[in-house]
Amino acid sequence: MTNPLLAEWATPFNLAPFDAISDEDFAPAFDAAMQEARAEVAAIADNPDAPTFANTIEALEASGDALDKVLSVFFTVAGADSNPRRQELQRDFGPKLAAYSSELYGNKQLFARVEAVWQARETLDLTAEQQRLLMLTHRAFRRAGAALTGEQDKRMRAIMARLAELGTAFTQNLLADEAGWHIELSEADLEGLPEFVIQSAHAAGQEKAADGPVITLSRSLIVPFLQFSLRRDLRRRAFEAWTSRGAMGGETDNRAIAEEILRLRAERAALLGYESFAAYKLETEMAKTPEAVRDLLMAVWEPARAQAEADADKLTTMMREDGINGDLEPWDWRYYSEKRRQAEHDLDEAALKPYLSLDAMIEAAFGCANRLFGLEFKPLDVALYHPDCRAWEVTRQGRHVAVFIGDYFARGSKRSGAWCSSMRGQAKLPKVQGPVVINVCNFAKGDPALLSYDDARTLFHEFGHALHHLLSDVSYESLSGTSVARDFVELPSQLYEHWLEVPEVLERYATHVETGAPMPPEMLDRLLKATTYDMGFQTVEYVASALVDLTFHEGVPPDDLMTAQRDSLDRLGLPHAITMRHASPHFAHVFSGDGYSSGYYSYMWSEVMDADAFAAFEEAQGPFDADQARALERHILSQGGSSDPAELYTAFRGRLPGVAALLRGRGLAA
Structure with a gap:
């Protein structure tokens, strides 16, 4: 039978057929796709024709499509739904990918072609985006050591291979520590804990097959335990385990x-x-x-x-x-x-949480995106990698834009934290393709699932990253979405958090999960005044x-x-x-x-910009000012890495910001 990872996907929006993929498909698909990628690179390097932007830079951009397809599926499940086989595959794939990267950037014949195009750049009549792609490609080769020779070249390859091994081991050790520790609670140990923490502890206990409630090292469970538990001894025990992850001794x-x-x-x-x-x-x-x-x-x-x-x-x-x-x-x-x-x-967070249900906050994030950018979200019934996942088709004025996937609940097979990734990036060349974007979080599961205000902020943060992908409008996938400088990538995500604090957003979406009543005005006022607390x-x-x-x-x-x-x-x-x-x-x-x-540091570097960028809306007609929303999309969200980030921000705001807005926003200004 054809390996489903290598076959054409006859699925809605060409999504990965997760229900047809088994763990045993990954290794042979990886090997075949790697072989194909190497052949594509060799064909570019060995091309007898003179180097051009099309036959070298664009050809490199188009290479490795099958490998990207396999890895997008694998790394999605390896991070969000790991198991021993997937961890074994990670350990196997890491060094092989490092070796492939070293081969690519260490290919002297290929680098000579890239260098030739770079040296001729002034005569090539390239668009601004093509100039950017050429610069980034040339820089990537140089920074990867393409100009190294002899023993230095050999040593660089060894370093990169070893770093790949170590990074995988670090991640898997951390996952093992997080999955391997929990503390079982008696009924007396629950004293002082709000009902939402107790429910989450019982749900965690069921997952761990324990006899009762447990506290795990999931942030969405351990933080509220540290906030509310009357037992100082148990708080200490939980805190020390949480902060000792990766340093517990042993393997x-x-x-x-x-x-x-x-x-x-x-x-x-x-x-x-x-x-x-x-x-x-x-x-x-x-x-x-x-x-x-x-x-x-x-x-x-x-x-x-x-x-x-x-x-x-x-x-x-x-x-x-x-x-x-x-x-x-x-x-x-x-x-x-x-x-x-x-x-x-x-x-009182226990009183606040019923107004911040997961479903309501998803609707709030979608609603703000609709008002700002005209995006609409329709639920999809498609096969995904875990029953907890949900998917939506994203459209604008009836036109397909993207597929968005949300995987929100903590589980032992998922690494900690929250992140956004794309299984497929937006592009126009060599073919037009819409993005497939995933938000992964670690919220405590409940019936219904209730969020803390920090959880809700995390949801908006990750959806801000998603918008960077969803609204991308560039030609080349390697420049699309969040393919930007690390200290610029957090600007859209941190900026989007501000809309959670807009009173009319909370007034509309922060409704009681049982009664449907809006958050009382006095609670809303206290919540907003407390945003800079601690x-x-x-x-x-x-x-x-x-x-x-x-x-x-x-x-x-x-x-x-x-x-x-x-x-x-x-x-x-x-x-x-x-x-x-x-x-x-x-x-x-x-x-x-x-x-x-x-x-x-980049979160804070971006926060300098996000505080200043949201001020642009406040200085105009308010948080949903249409002109500012269009400018934000035109100059930042649609541009990906197609221009220098300082130029993008200056085009949006007219200048670069200082640190004053950040200190005011955090309540730290004198």
């Missing part, structure tokens, strides 16, 4: 892996002539230099730490009133902060992670990861009761791959 310990990754990255950068991996990585970003990143982070760190220390004093006073002496600890912060929030803002804590834990990431990649790689992490935090003066958002052994953004390495 799943990530510390030595992270140390080796840092050493290899530094060596890679040195081979390419850069003084550090951070200097290498940031060359292609808006920030450009490590110094620019550190300046931004430190401009935010000082006011954030001052606010956090003032808040810690208030929480310590509350703890003393409970008869607890000693220091405020990290497992105390969320508990007393929640009590303080209820006291100061009279905002922002000192949130900013400090994030910036601490970003600064450690930068420090690790800016200088000599550390001999001892945890000692270097501690020393870096001590120099910053991290408050005792706050930890890094992501300690190094579970810092998947940085160590699962190169994506956010030296780049975790």
Whole structure:
């Protein structure tokens, strides 16, 4: 029988036929597609005709279609619905993909053709997008070491292969730690927990085949447990397990892996002539230099730490009133902060959650996209990779735009966090194709599923990434959607979060899951006033992670990861009761791959822009100003990576922003 991964997909919108694909299909499909991709690249490199943009750059753009098709399916299920066989395949595919990448970018004959087109660029009469594609292709070869020869070339290939192995191992170790730990709760242990936490704990217990409710290391379960549990001993036990992921000892310990990754990255950068991996990585970003990143982070760190220390004093006073002496600890912060929030803002998350059902927040995200960009969403009945997944056809004025898939619930087979990916990117060449976009989250399952306000913000955030894909309108897939500089990619996602805070959006969509009644005006008012509550804590834990990431990649790689992490935090003066958002052994953004390495700062870099961009709407006719929405789509959301991000933002706003809007938005301005 024909392997379904290699066959033509006679499915609605050419979606992957998940119901026909088995795990045993992946390896043979991968090998066949890899062989085809190599043949396509060899044909380009060996072409006897003189190099042209069409027979070299566009030909490279069109190559590897079958491999992309196989991997889009595989990496979707490997991240969102893993199992031992898929983990084994990841370990097998990683080095092979690294070797293929090394072959591609190390192909001297191919690089000579790319170089020839690059040198002739002024005579080729290329469009602006073609010029961009040529520049990015040439730069990718150069930065991958295409100009290296001899032993240096051989060493670069070995480094890239080993990094692929280590990134896969880091991810799988983290997944194993997250899936392998839970704490069973007795009825007495449930005291103080709201009903939504109890329901989620029972649902998690059923998944773990436990006799009763359990707390797992899923963020959507452990965070509310830390907020509400009266049992300080259990809070400590849960917190220490949560922050020890990747550092629990044994076969799943990530510390030595992270140390080796840092050493290899530094060596890679040195081979390419850069003084550090951070200097290498940031060359292609808006920030450009490590110094620019550190300046931004430190401009935010000082006011954030001052606010956090003032808040810690208030929480310590509350703890003393409970008869607890000693220091405020990290497992105390969320508990007393929640009590303080209820006291100061009279905002009870247990009372708030029924107004933030998952279905209502999906409808809200879709509704805002309709008002801003004219997008419409129709449910689809198609085979997907897990029963929890849902799909919609996206149209505009009756014309098909894309397929959007949502996979919202936490489960043991899914890696932690939330993300957006595309199984197929938008393109016009070599063929017209609409995108297939997926949002993956880890919300606690319930009947009905209720979200915290942070969960709802995450949903809007990831849907902002989705809009970047859905509204893409470029010629080449490698430039479409979120194919932009890392410190620009978070602009659409963080900008879209602002619409969740628009009062008329909450007034319409935040309705009680049982009665259908809108959120009471006084609750809505308290919610919006509390949006910057605890922002000192949130900013400090994030910036601490970003600064450690930068420090690790800016200088000599550390001999001892945890000692270097501690020393870096001590120099910053991290408050005792706050930890890094992501300690190094579970810092998947940085160590699962190169994506956010030296780049975790990018969320804040983008926030500088998103605060300023939303102000453009406020300065006009309001959040749904039609002219601003058209400008946002025209200059940013539709453009992908077809132009320099600073040029795109300046075209939208008329200038680049400063940090002042960010500090005001976080409530940290003096």
